[in-house]
Amino acid sequence: MTAAVSIRTVSRLFHQFTALNEVSLEIAAGEFIVLLGPSGCGKTTLLSILGGFLLPSSGQVLIADKDMTFVPPARRPTTTMFQDYALFPHMCLRDNVGFGLRMRGMARAERYEKAFGFLDLVGLKASSAKKPHELSGGQRQRVALARALAVDPDVLLLDEPLGALDLKLRRQMQDELKAIQKRVGTTFVHVTHDQEEAMAIADRIVVMNAGRIEDVGAPAEIYMRPKSLFSAGFMGEVNFLDGKAIARDDDDVLVETPLGRLALPATAFTAGDARAGQKLSLVIRPEHFRGPAETAGSPGSLSLGEARITSSAFFGTHQRCHVAPVSSPSLSLVVHMPQTAQLADGVCVPLAVQAADIVALPAVTEA
């Protein structure tokens, strides 16, 4: 399969500061890629390099197999959609959407037809004679999307396009954006710092931190099988349990933890094999703890002993509890329990987890 975009060991320095540090990524044609990470991690810098607005300090960018590293924005098969999507206030929607086509010398009839087609795609064909100020924020955002797609880019670059919308509209636009991307089949590279947004729209999420790529994968893969501690902690709530690999046989690695010895399958080690003596952090999601009713004798279930509930809160689908394991009371774990369980503060419950749900990563000191 041809890569739509190939980013090869791209770095970008601002004076002495390294904003991007040897980033490499292959993006397939038609993929919806989300660059996700905290403020300042380098997402916008990478997007700007793809769009040609910034040059890399080193490395190479290929788009559709052509070297684009030093090609200016206007001569790239990319369009960038910014958060302040700057529609022309004096133009109707048809002319806003057709603007890029007019710049390319397309004849009026063909231009109008294309503009109507893209307005139709975003559900605004009936409003084509309106001006931007007559629209809601979400509608203006859809016009900006139609305008960006009308020039038929190979790759659409989106920099926090939903950032200005309120939460409800934002969630609705995420669904629409994903549906439109699937219909047009254009490669999308979308920047956000919102984990839920990334989960909702991405084919693959690229988790970035301090100028580096920490993890790449489908949303479920990033959540269930993170390949770095940063990625595990950035996507949703998580418990980290200290561990040390002490022995291994053909199937399992035996790990010493404050809650006892656990035999973990090789698949738990998403960042690579563990050697004996290695310090580890075990990643356990709150919803992966099994409550009293589910644990008894189920295959692959690892007992973590008893834990005392120190606080609990009702969350609709579950109760979110803080618990202190009896064998290691200074530890505090976050555990989701069924609402039906009797969970008064001070009550002790047996804790267990499926071996297949644990991820074991090198502890920070070893990274």
Ligand SMILES: Nc1ncnc2c1ncn2[C@@H]1O[C@H](COP(=O)(O)OP(=O)(O)OP(=O)(O)O)[C@@H](O)[C@H]1O
């Ligand atoms: N023109 C510049 N000059 C100096 N430093 C810059 C410049 N542009 C970006 N930086 C720095 O590079 C780092 C990455 O910036 P970037 O805008 O790519 O982050 P980001 O992940 O997009 O953050 P945000 O989510 O806040 O937009 C930041 O520390 C930023 O201060």
